[in-house]
Amino acid sequence: MPVEETIKTSQHFVEKEPYYEAINDEVDVFSAAYNNHLPILLKGPTGCGKTRFIEYMAWKLQRPMVTVACHDDLTASDLIGRYLVKGGQTVWVDGPLTDAVRNGSICYLDEVVEARKDTSVVIHPLCDDRRILPIEKLGELMQAPPEFCLAISYNPGYQSVLKDLKQSTRQRFVAIEFTYPDSDTELKIILQESQVDKKLGEKIVKFGRMTRNLKGSGLDEGASTRLLVNAGKLIQDGIKPVVATDTAIAHALTDDPDMLQAVHELSRSIF
Amino acid sequence: MIDNSKQNFLNRVRVQKDLEGASGESAVNLTNIDTLVSEIAELTPEDQQFLFEQCRSLSETNDELLKSFVTQAPKAFSLMASKGVQQWVDNAITMYDNKGLGSAVEIIEQVEQYAEEYSNRGIRCDFDEASTFIRNFVTGLGGRELKLAVDSESFTDTESLYLPDSFDLFPVADKNFSLYKLTATHLWAQTWYGTWRSKVVEKILKTSDTNQRLAKFNRLECIRLEAQIERDLPGLYRQFRAMDSEETEGKKIWDDWKSRAARLQRPGAKALDSLELVDEFAEDIVLPPLQPYQGEMHVNRVYEILSERIEREKEEFQSALQDLIDDENSLTEGTEDASKKIELELIEDEDGGAGDTKFQMSLDGEIINIPEHLQDLLGSIMQDLGEIPEDYMEPNENGEYSDKLTEQTETDENDVASDGEDGEIFRYDEWDCTRQRFRQRFCSLRELSIPLAESEFVDETLIKYKGILKSIKRTFEAILGENRLQRRQLDGDGIDLDAVIDSFADLVSGNETSEYLYTRYRNKERNIAVMFMIDMSGSTLGWVNDAERESLVLLCEALELLGDRYAIYGFSGRTNKRCEVYKIKEFGQKYSDEVKQRISGIRPKAYTRMGVAIRHLGHLLNQTQARTKLLITLSDGRPEDYGGYKGKYGIEDTRHALLEIKQAGIHPFCITIDNEAQDYLPYMYGKVNYAVIDEVPKLPYKVADIYRRLTT
Numbered sequence: 001m002p003v004e005e006t007i008k009t010s011q012h013f014v015e016k017e018p019y020y021e022a023i024n025d026e027v028d029v030f031s032a033a034y035n036n037h038l039p040i041l042l043k044g045p046t047g048c049g050k051t052r053f054i055e056y057m058a059w060k061l062q063r064p065m066v067t068v069a070c071h072d073d074l075t076a077s078d079l080i081g082r083y084l085v086k087g088g089q090t091v092w093v094d095g096p097l098t099d100a101v102r103n104g105s106i107c108y109l110d111e112v113v114e115a116r117k118d119t120s121v122v123i124h125p126l127c128d129d130r131r132i133l134p135i136e137k138l139g140e141l142m143q144a145p146p147e148f149c150l151a152i153s154y155n156p157g158y159q160s161v162l163k164d165l166k167q168s169t170r171q172r173f174v175a176i177e178f179t180y181p182d183s184d185t186e187l188k189i190i191l192q193e194s195q196v197d198k199k200l201g202e203k204i205v206k207f208g209r210m211t212r213n214l215k216g217s218g219l220d221e222g223a224s225t226r227l228l229v230n231a232g233k234l235i236q237d238g239i240k241p242v243v244a245t246d247t248a249i250a251h252a253l254t255d256d257p258d259m260l261q262a263v264h265e266l267s268r269s270i271f
Numbered sequence: 272m273i274d275n276s277k278q279n280f281l282n283r284v285r286v287q288k289d290l291e292g293a294s295g296e297s298a299v300n301l302t303n304i305d306t307l308v309s310e311i312a313e314l315t316p317e318d319q320q321f322l323f324e325q326c327r328s329l330s331e332t333n334d335e336l337l338k339s340f341v342t343q344a345p346k347a348f349s350l351m352a353s354k355g356v357q358q359w360v361d362n363a364i365t366m367y368d369n370k371g372l373g374s375a376v377e378i379i380e381q382v383e384q385y386a387e388e389y390s391n392r393g394i395r396c397d398f399d400e401a402s403t404f405i406r407n408f409v410t411g412l413g414g415r416e417l418k419l420a421v422d423s424e425s426f427t428d429t430e431s432l433y434l435p436d437s438f439d440l441f442p443v444a445d446k447n448f449s450l451y452k453l454t455a456t457h458l459w460a461q462t463w464y465g466t467w468r469s470k471v472v473e474k475i476l477k478t479s480d481t482n483q484r485l486a487k488f489n490r491l492e493c494i495r496l497e498a499q500i501e502r503d504l505p506g507l508y509r510q511f512r513a514m515d516s517e518e519t520e521g522k523k524i525w526d527d528w529k530s531r532a533a534r535l536q537r538p539g540a541k542a543l544d545s546l547e548l549v550d551e552f553a554e555d556i557v558l559p560p561l562q563p564y565q566g567e568m569h570v571n572r573v574y575e576i577l578s579e580r581i582e583r584e585k586e587e588f589q590s591a592l593q594d595l596i597d598d599e600n601s602l603t604e605g606t607e608d609a610s611k612k613i614e615l616e617l618i619e620d621e622d623g624g625a626g627d628t629k630f631q632m633s634l635d636g637e638i639i640n641i642p643e644h645l646q647d648l649l650g651s652i653m654q655d656l657g658e659i660p661e662d663y664m665e666p667n668e669n670g671e672y673s674d675k676l677t678e679q680t681e682t683d684e685n686d687v688a689s690d691g692e693d694g695e696i697f698r699y700d701e702w703d704c705t706r707q708r709f710r711q712r713f714c715s716l717r718e719l720s721i722p723l724a725e726s727e728f729v730d731e732t733l734i735k736y737k738g739i740l741k742s743i744k745r746t747f748e749a750i751l752g753e754n755r756l757q758r759r760q761l762d763g764d765g766i767d768l769d770a771v772i773d774s775f776a777d778l779v780s781g782n783e784t785s786e787y788l789y790t791r792y793r794n795k796e797r798n799i800a801v802m803f804m805i806d807m808s809g810s811t812l813g814w815v816n817d818a819e820r821e822s823l824v825l826l827c828e829a830l831e832l833l834g835d836r837y838a839i840y841g842f843s844g845r846t847n848k849r850c851e852v853y854k855i856k857e858f859g860q861k862y863s864d865e866v867k868q869r870i871s872g873i874r875p876k877a878y879t880r881m882g883v884a885i886r887h888l889g890h891l892l893n894q895t896q897a898r899t900k901l902l903i904t905l906s907d908g909r910p911e912d913y914g915g916y917k918g919k920y921g922i923e924d925t926r927h928a929l930l931e932i933k934q935a936g937i938h939p940f941c942i943t944i945d946n947e948a949q950d951y952l953p954y955m956y957g958k959v960n961y962a963v964i965d966e967v968p969k970l971p972y973k974v975a976d977i978y979r980r981l982t983t
């Protein structure tokens with residue numbers, strides 16, 4: 001892969017208002033934290049609207065945003081930047097985090113626990129009241145402007161060892177907890193996102209609840225709003241509801257034949 | 272002996288009399304009647320009754336056929352369950368009607384052939400085949416957790432669904448399976464749509480001719496529930512309709528009842544409405560016949576369960592509220608005023624299913640999260656009462672109802688201190704599954720050390736397992752080889768000096784320079800900390816203990832090679848007041864002679880209170896830095912301790928402890944030699960997180976290999 005691409009930042013202004021249905025007081029909390037230059041931790045199960053929320057906030061606060069999808073090979077230098085040798089010369093290239101600090105953007109580190117542990121070295125000083133980014137290789141301490149905001153996301157539901165957030169990290173953040181929305185809100189989201197009619201939407205919501213009842217009794221996680229939206233889209237496109245729930249939801253949740261059968265039958269009982 | 276034969280004799284006399292009564296002279300005149308009678312006397316009383324009934328109906332059909340049936344009957348019962356026998360007889364009678372005596376007798380005489388066909392047809396669906404599915408399905412539908420049990424009738428007491436041990440109503444297995452599902456669903460609907468609200472139950476019990484009314488109430492509820500299901504679960508509704516009996520007479524009565532009970536079909540109709548309507552059906556003698564999936568009702572069974580549960584849950588609820596307040600107080604230290612007020616508000620009420628209601632809870636006006644167990648409790652209370660009564664909202668420290676377990680074990684409060692050995696005492700919560708909440712700081716645990724023993728044991732083990740050790744080392748070295756530093760990378764964490772110097776040289780001499788100047792580690796960097804938790808309960812005495820110690824020796828050799836951080840602790844204890852873990856090797860410690868002597872000195876102690884050990888060792892493990900953290904238990908059986916920590920309680924607490932450490936990011940794994948472990952380990956550790964080793968001596972061979980698989 002050419003070097004330029006690995007460090008290209010995805011910084012952009014969110015031009016159009018993203019559709020976001022507030023679940024609690026998260027919009028106010030985020031705004032308040034932003035105004036007070038506090039970093040923010042979005043906590044919650046997969047597919048409950050965290051990414052959508054941050055896009056919405058970026059739009060609302062009129063700040064450009066940089067998203068970094070963290071993976072297990074992501075190091076501190078990937079975030080900060082590094083010297084590259086180009087045609088016999090060394091060139092410094094900012095990483096996405098440095099870039100965000102420079103421009104006063106919102107930097108969103110998605111699934112931050114996936115990243116290597118050494119990333120915390122750069123995150124920590126940015127997150128206390130110093131708000132500085134040490135760029136070791138440049139010998140520079142960069143002071144974050146007031147508009148800069150760091151947000152990270154974290155899913156506490158994963159049981160994997162690789163995905164725990166250290167206390168020393170989490171205690172620096174204002175934590176906003178996301179849960180699946182209540183039935184009415186979830187219905188609104190599904191209607192809006194998948195364009196199914198109300199009656200079908202209600203059934204999809206009901207089905208979602210049933211799968212969540214099975215959490216801990218065979219399923220690690222119930223269907224997320226995202227999966228429900230996906231199923232809605234398939235149905236809207238002419239796929240039979242039971243087939244849509246099987247493909248978009250059941251098989252996305254589990255491989256266990258017993259659970260697949262149960263989820264399939266639950267779907268059959270509603271549609 | 273004499274008594275026995277006398278008893279047998281009496282039995283035979285009775286059987287002969289009954290047989291005569293059921294089939295008249297003809298059967299009794301059979302030449303081998305004595306043998307037959309004694310064979311019949313061997314059958315269970317139910318089968319005997321069943322046989323006599325068949326005789327009665329056959330005696331009205333044909334005498335020859337009857338005789339041949341009686342001759343074959345003992346054999347038939349030895350080959351088939353009574354349902355099969357029934358079908359065999361029915362088959363013969365149909366044959367008699369259509370083709371005459373000869374063909375019918377042929378069927379009876381070829382009973383073996385029939386029995387084989389019957390079992391081959393496999394049309395039956397057994398409880399065991401259906402139960403896993405039903406459990407999942409009903410859980411998905413919602414509401415409090417329901418148990419499943421076998422009974423001759425289908426009914427529910429609101430805690431369990433009782434279902435027959437098999438269904439063979441239909442000639443297709445799938446349909447019988449569906450019948451199971453629908454029968455269970457119908458009973459679930461009773462618990463979900465408030466058939467057994469406490470007010471309803473009390474009212475039924477107060478009336479005089481309870482059984483009469485109950486039968487009618489059941490039919491009316493069928494009508495109401497059916498309408499609810501049609502609204503909420505249309506797919507299921509269609510499946511119910513497909514299962515209805517075709518019989519026209521019954522259908523007519525149902526239609527009549529339905530039109531007279533139209534108001535039960537409207538949204539919002541309650542079980543009390545059904546009960547009120549019963550009076551309007553007082554004159555009806557003929558009841559609509561129950562469909563195959565519609566169960567019976569046993570109001571007394573419900574009452575027993577209900578009254579106990581309501582009382583228990585009230586106290587649980589009140590003490591959960593108290594906990595909430597305590598938590599709040601501990602946060603806002605100093606300002607301990609008792610006047611904190613908890614309020615509950617219904618914010619979402621769905622038609623019908625009371626378990627689906629959503630609440631908002633506030634403490635002194637501030638909205639708070641309702642903890643999960645309280646949420647479940649609220650749901651369950653709503654299912655019983657349909658509301659949360661005022662007096663439930665009064666927080667209450669401790670009901671007399673709870674803490675039965677504590678009474679047994681908390682008597683020796685001073686016991687801990689009196690042990691002589693001082694040292695820090697750690698306190699841990701224990702999960703009480705019956706109350707669905709923690710017993711706070713219930714367990715006291717100490718860290719003890721193991722007396723040193725001679726270290727020859729280690730050397731002997733190394734010699735004994737020389738061969739296997741070699742191959743262990745070879746495979747582990749191969750693992751290490753995978754993780755080399757990669758040089759000359761396009762990017763990476765470090766500078767590759769060699770490459771830089773090369774490229775500098777290129778630069779100076781005017782050649783094209785390389786951009787591959789970095790080093791990086793391969794993805795699979797080994798960054799693992801593992802905690803071994805060794806079962807030192809009394810039951811490990813002998814072989815198991817030896818095998819455990821030998822396994823540890825081999826493991827240590829392998830781990831030293833890999834460089835993984837590891838610690839070894841034993842655990843045991845007696846009651847919640849004396850939980851103990853034994854230090855064998857701590858994380859920072861080297862694999863020294865001292866450690867070897869400790870391994871050698873591991874000896875069986877007392878019981879297996881597993882939950883607290885997991886919590887403590889998990890806690891220690893969490894204090895070390897590592898990307899991957901493993902807690903591996905070597906054990907010989909299920910969690911069990913003196914004084915109530917056994918069976919479900921022990922398993923649930925252990926499971927809960929494991930969930931807690933999983934949440935903290937630790938991978939638990941269990942290696943056991945208990946052959947029954949399949950019953951409980953998957954539930955505690957998860958489907959893939961355990962290994963059962965069927966023979967003790969194999970343990971040392973297997974453990975290192977399991978560890979390799981786990982960490983690569």
Ligand SMILES: Nc1ncnc2c1ncn2[C@@H]1O[C@H](COP(=O)(O)OP(=O)(O)OP(=O)(O)O)[C@@H](O)[C@H]1O
Nearest residue numbers: 019020021046047048049050051052193225226229
């Ligand atoms: N509150 C909401 N408002 C609008 N849409 C939502 C909301 N919650 C969920 N969605 C829908 O669910 C989808 C998934 O949400 P999103 O991608 O934000 O999840 P996430 O929490 O970031 O998940 P992950 O942790 O897997 O990244 C969205 O594309 C959107 O369709």
Ligand SMILES: [Mg+2]
Nearest residue numbers: 050051052110
């Ligand atoms: Mg996301």
